[in-house]
Each structure stands twice: as structure tokens, then as C-alpha cells.
Amino acid sequence: MGRFLAPALLAGALCVAGAARAETLVLSVSQPQVLITSNFTGADLVLFGVVEDRPPGEHRYDFAVTVRGPQETFVTWRKSRVFGLYVNTDSRTFVDSPAVLAVATNRPAGEIADAAVLRREQIGLSRNIFLQRVGSDFADVVADDPFRLAFLRIKTADGLYVEEPNGVSLLAPSVFRTSFHLPASAPVGTYEVTVKLFEDGQMRAEASTVVTVRKDGYGQQLATFSEEHGWLYGLAVAFGALAVGFCANMLLRRD
Amino acid sequence: MTIYLPIAEIPVAIFTIFAMGLAVGFISGMFGVGGGFLMTPLLIFTGVPAAVAVASVSAHMAASSFSGALSYLRKGLIDLPLSGFLLAGGLTGTAAGVGAFALLRLWGQVDLVIGVAYVVLLTGVGGLMLVESLRFILRAWGGKKTSVRRPGTHGWFLRLPLKVRFRRSRIYVSVIPILAIGLGIGFLGALLGIGGGFLLVPALIYLLRVPTQMSVGTSLVMTLVTMTAATILHAAFNGTVDAVLALILMLGGTVGAQFGARAGQRLKAEYLRLLLALLVLAVGLRVGYDLARPPADPFAITQRGA
Numbered sequence: 001m002g003r004f005l006a007p008a009l010l011a012g013a014l015c016v017a018g019a020a021r022a023e024t025l026v027l028s029v030s031q032p033q034v035l036i037t038s039n040f041t042g043a044d045l046v047l048f049g050v051v052e053d054r055p056p057g058e059h060r061y062d063f064a065v066t067v068r069g070p071q072e073t074f075v076t077w078r079k080s081r082v083f084g085l086y087v088n089t090d091s092r093t094f095v096d097s098p099a100v101l102a103v104a105t106n107r108p109a110g111e112i113a114d115a116a117v118l119r120r121e122q123i124g125l126s127r128n129i130f131l132q133r134v135g136s137d138f139a140d141v142v143a144d145d146p147f148r149l150a151f152l153r154i155k156t157a158d159g160l161y162v163e164e165p166n167g168v169s170l171l172a173p174s175v176f177r178t179s180f181h182l183p184a185s186a187p188v189g190t191y192e193v194t195v196k197l198f199e200d201g202q203m204r205a206e207a208s209t210v211v212t213v214r215k216d217g218y219g220q221q222l223a224t225f226s227e228e229h230g231w232l233y234g235l236a237v238a239f240g241a242l243a244v245g246f247c248a249n250m251l252l253r254r255d
Numbered sequence: 256m257t258i259y260l261p262i263a264e265i266p267v268a269i270f271t272i273f274a275m276g277l278a279v280g281f282i283s284g285m286f287g288v289g290g291g292f293l294m295t296p297l298l299i300f301t302g303v304p305a306a307v308a309v310a311s312v313s314a315h316m317a318a319s320s321f322s323g324a325l326s327y328l329r330k331g332l333i334d335l336p337l338s339g340f341l342l343a344g345g346l347t348g349t350a351a352g353v354g355a356f357a358l359l360r361l362w363g364q365v366d367l368v369i370g371v372a373y374v375v376l377l378t379g380v381g382g383l384m385l386v387e388s389l390r391f392i393l394r395a396w397g398g399k400k401t402s403v404r405r406p407g408t409h410g411w412f413l414r415l416p417l418k419v420r421f422r423r424s425r426i427y428v429s430v431i432p433i434l435a436i437g438l439g440i441g442f443l444g445a446l447l448g449i450g451g452g453f454l455l456v457p458a459l460i461y462l463l464r465v466p467t468q469m470s471v472g473t474s475l476v477m478t479l480v481t482m483t484a485a486t487i488l489h490a491a492f493n494g495t496v497d498a499v500l501a502l503i504l505m506l507g508g509t510v511g512a513q514f515g516a517r518a519g520q521r522l523k524a525e526y527l528r529l530l531l532a533l534l535v536l537a538v539g540l541r542v543g544y545d546l547a548r549p550p551a552d553p554f555a556i557t558q559r560g561a
Contacts (some may be wrong), residue, residue: 038499040259041266072558079553085546086366086553102318150554155378184259184266185302219261219499226262226494234490237498238483241314245321 022053025195025207032209034182035055035216042184045211053175062105062112062198063168063176064123066129067211069100069160070189077150092147093133099187100160101128102180106168113201121196121203124151161184171192262497263307269503276315276507282506283316284323284515285522286456286471286531291316291449292373292538294504304558309495310489313482315504316450320478322509326516327472334423334469337433338476341455344434345481356446369447370546376443376454377539384457384532403438410462424465424473430527441481450478453535459530467524469541506520515519 030046077088109124119127131138155161168178196207226233257266275297283290291312298308305428327333415429436458444451452474490496
């Protein structure tokens with residue numbers, strides 16, 4: 001409903017610019033559901049999008065695609081030297097941060113809009129909001145906080161956080177295509193894909209879709225069984241272990 | 256060839272894991288140590304989450320120690336009454352160790368305590384064993400007829416009350432030090448995520464004067480029972496036992512343990528002790544080096560609840 005109300009309320013302001021802003025985004029993802037089987041080594045997803053309801057005239061659209069994986073809580077530790085040993089002396093807790101974060105734009109974000117807009121719309125790794133637990137409070141800190149930088153650096157090195165300034169290709173001014181690689185170590189859960197449409201440095205439309213990543217096959221059955229029947233699963237593994245030990249001993253005995 | 260681990264939720268190279276199981280299994284069968292103090296750090300190094308590594312290694316150690324124990328049992332190299340007393344103390348110690356682990360985690364210094372404990376224990380035990388076995392070997396090379404006297408002290412603690420005769424081990428000692436050793440090993444094992452064989456074997460040899468081969472066999476029984484219990488408890492309370500990972504480790508480990516056990520029985524006892532001393536010392540120094548060396552990256556990320 002907001003989609004219909006918002007333009008109505010803003011009508012007065014928009015008249016100044018002289019154009020009705022009614023663009024909508026239609027998205028299509030190649031694989032809405034990724035199944036992790038025993039030979040899973042990652043997946044490549046392709047996302048297509050079309051701008052519908054374009055106001056007449058020439059347009060130069062910009063697209064920012066953000067994929068956010070399941071939220072988890074991470075602790076970033078810093079080691080320092082204490083009595084000759086390097087030990088964890090300081091830490092920051094990042095609450096509900098995406099396990100996977102991929103950002104792609106059709107040109108470097110800095111050229112799409114100014115810093116304030118980009119920050120508000122959370123375009124780019126460094127502008128994504130990461131909540132830290134500060135005492136009993138939660139807040140994001142300045143972008144060059146060493147713990148925040150280290151968090152982004154390590155996540156990027158692990159291939160879980162990716163930023164591609166030219167990762168979105170325009171097939172036509174209003175049609176785009178982008179792809180992102182889901183690493184094999186990506187956790188299961190719901191991945192939210194958000195596309196923001198910009199023109200003249202302003203956001204015009206936003207749309208999102210989800211990709212579900214789940215385990216399949218015997219791995220999925222095993223994981224479910226271990227979650228639901230921990231004791232039975234433990235007993236089964238222990239019994240299996242003893243059976244393997246016994247068989248190995250019998251097969252390989254030479255006396 | 257990679258395989259996706261359903262509980263660890265990562266893909267691993269299947270042959271790397273198998274080879275690691277094979278190598279650690281060989282060592283475990285040879286010395287009667289569980290091998291957890293080697294296997295767990297190796298797995299973590301390949302990217303398996305620490306909690307899953309510790310839990311799955313316990314399943315692997317249950318299989319590998321069972322296979323080894325059967326070989327020793329057939330040769331009559333297990334002192335069952337002795338392992339019974341050790342286990343009585345050991346399972347109590349395990350419960351206490353799990354409690355201590357939870358407390359340390361609350362204070363946020365569990366990594367440091369584990370690291371320092373590893374260094375102190377491994378270099379201490381390894382150093383003592385090295386000195387002792389070298390002295391023994393040098394004396395034998397010197398042409399001096401070494402007596403059949405077993406190594407170790409005739410401690411006052413062996414003469415405490417409640418003495419029991421252990422026929423297999425040919426010792427007549429108080430059960431109080433046996434229960435205490437079991438308690439200590441169980442406590443450290445739960446705290447450090449290790450089976451404790453590398454501590455138990457020297458403890459049996461040097462403190463209780465159990466013959467080397469008998470210590471190895473008896474300690475395998477202790478590893479077998481505690482690791483089986485640990486597998487079930489980890490699965491029930493933490494959900495961190497990865498059956499696929501454990502199976503690959505087991506297949507490599509049990510095969511390795513068979514050859515290891517055979518190699519161990521062929522080696523002279525004093526050389527077996529020397530090799531174990533060097534291995535334990537090397538791991539201890541390695542852990543110490545990691546603690547003292549400036550880390551490549553002073554920052555690290557851990558996931559809460561994993």
C-alpha cells in the first residue's frame with residue numbers, strides 16, 4: 001500500500017522536478033533455491049532486472065545490488081602482547097551481521113550518488129551498518145574503526161564479503177544483469193537480494209527478492225536427525241565408531 | 256575431490272582428511288595416545304570450526320582406540336582391573352573439567368588457558384621423558400648391563416592404604432594414586448579437548464611402574480571409554496559431531512592405528528619412549544611458538560554460538 005500512498009503524499013514536492021516518479025523494478029533470480037548436496041562447491045547466481053513504468057524520456061539509470069546472507073553474531077578479537085605471549089586482549093561484538101554480503105553496482109558507487117545518499121541507502125561494504133554491542137547499548141561506529149575494518153578485511157579475505165564496483169552490466173538502459181558467487185562455506189538460510197534504482201543521484205525505486213540456501217540429500221537428513229534427536233544421533237555415531245574400529249581390527253589382523 | 260560436511264557446513268578435500276587420519280592413527284596405535292592433541296589442531300588448520308573438530312575427533316578416537324585396544328587385548332597387554340580404577344577417577348574428572356571449561360568461557364580466556372596448559376604440560380612431560388629415555392639408552396650403549404629395574408620412582412604414594420595387587424602389571428600399589436591419576440587425566444582431557452593418552456602413558460610408566468606395553472594397552476581402554484562418552488555428550492548437548500567428517504577420519508585412523516600398533520610392538524620400549532618424548536616435546540614447542548610469535552593478523556573473527 002505504501003507504494004501507492006507515498007507518491008500521492010509526495011506529489012507536491014515532485015511536481016517541482018516536473019516528472020512523475022513511478023518506476024518499479026521487476027527482478028528474476030536464476031536459482032531461487034540453492035540446494036547444498038555432498039558435492040557442493042559453491043553456486044553462481046544470476047539476477048536479471050527490468051525497470052517498468054518508466055516516465056517518458058531519456059533515462060540514465062544506476063543499479064546497486066546488495067545480497068545479505070543470514071544474520072549472525074560475530075566477535076572480532078584483537079591480540080596484543082602480554083608477558084611475552086600474544087593473547088586476545090580486546091574484542092568487539094558485531095550483532096546480527098550478515099554472514100555473506102555482496103554488493104555490485106554498474107559503476108563505482110561514488111559516481112552514482114553523493115556520500116550522504118549512499119550512506120542512507122547502505123550502498124557498499126563500508127557503508128553497510130554493522131551494529132556493535134557497546135556496553136548495554138547497540139550502535140555502529142565510525143567507518144575507520146580498527147575492529148570494523150578488520151572485520152570487513154577478514155570477511156573479504158574469506159570470500160564471504162564481496163564488492164564489485166562494475167559488477168552490474170546494463171543490457172539496455174533499463175535492463176540489467178548481475179551475477180554473484182555463493183561460496184561453498186556460505187551458511188544455510190535466507191539470502192535477501194535488494195536492488196536499488198538510482199537516477200541523477202537520487203533513489204527512484206527499490207525491490208527485493210530472496211534466495212533460500214538449504215541442505216539436501218543425505219546431508220540434510222543427517223543434519224536434521226542430529227538436531228532433533230541428539231542423544232540417538234550420538235549413540236549411533238558412537239556405535240558406528242566402535243563398529244568401524246572392530247571391522248578394521250578384524251580385517252587387518254595378521255596374527 | 257571435495258565433500259561437503261553437513262554439520263560443519265564446509266567443503267573439505269576428502270583425501271587430505273583421510274591422510275591426516277592415517278598419519279595420526281599410526282602415531283596413536285604406536286604410542287597408545289589418542290592423537291587428539293595432533294588431530295584437533297590439524298583439522299582447525301584446514302578450516303573446520305573448533306567445536307566441530309573437537310567433537311568429531313572424539314568419535315574418531317573412539318574408533319581408533321577400540322581397534323588398537325583389541326590388538327593389545329589379544330596379546331594380553333591390557334590390565335583391565337587397573338583401567339577400571341583409572342576410569343572411576345577419570346569420568347569424575349571429566350565432569351569437573353566440563354564445568355571448569357564453562358567457567359573459563361564465561362571469563363573469555365579459554366584459548367589462553369588451553370594454550371598455556373598445552374605448553375606447560377607437553378614440554379614438561381616431553382622434557383622429562385626425553386631426559387629419562389636418553390639416559391637409559393646411553394647407559395645401554397655404554398655396555399653396562401642395565402638391570403630389569405623399571406624406570407620411575409618408588410614413590411611414597413604407592414604405599415598408601417587400600418593396596419591392590421594388579422597381576423597383569425605386576426604391581427602392588429594403593430588405589431589412591433590410581434584414582435588421582437584418572438581424575439587428573441579426565442579433568443585435563445575435558446578441559447583441553449584431548450584424550451589424555453600422552454599424559455596417561457608416562458604417568459603409568461613413571462609413577463606406577465607399569466611396563467611400557469601394558470601402559471599403552473591400558474591407556475587405550477581409558478581413551479576408548481572417555482571418548483565414546485564424549486562423542487555422545489557432544490552430540491546430545493552441542494550438536495557438533497559431524498558423522499561424515501568422523502567417518503573419513505576413522506577410516507584413515509583405524510588403518511593407520513593397525514600399522515602403528517604393529518610398529519610399536521616391534522620397537523624396543525626405550526626407543527618407543529624416546530620417540531613419544533620427541534613428539535610430545537615438538538607439539539608443545541610448536542604451541543608455545545604460536546603463543547609467543549607476533550601473529551600474522553592481530554585480529555580474528557569468531558562466531559558467537561559456534
